[in-house]
Amino acid sequence: MTFSRLLSGIFGAVMMLASPLAAEVRLVMVEQDGCAWCARWDAEIAPAYPNTPEGRFAPLLRADLHEDPPEGVRFSRKVVFTPTFVLIDNGKELARMEGYPGADFFWPLLTRMLGENTGFGTDPAAAAPSARVEGG
Structure with a gap:
């Protein structure tokens, strides 16, 4: 391996780490102070x-x-309600x-949203309800 290829590979890895949203599927929870349903989600799911x-x-x-949305995140339309859960990729x-x-x-709707829009669920064992940890 040449030095330039090694340096190029290291640079690419650093760039991927420097912008974690660029290559990740994330769930953005949009919330606001005083939101009772946000507090309930925090208690039951978080x-x-x-x-x-x-x-x-x-x-x-x-x-x-x-x-504003988190850096590097673009919503397709304005978020009006809280909580709103926005699935993002890149x-x-x-x-x-x-x-x-x-x-x-929440769980079945989230699982369906992930399955319909990403590669989630291609491993049936990963999405099995018995694999889910409930409670805190």
């Missing part, structure tokens, strides 16, 4: 989310309704879920 197949596939990124919106329907409906 503790378990990062430990689930969904949470590992689409890590959570939080955004405030009254501020910083671009793929789909959204407006509102929080409660724990019993």
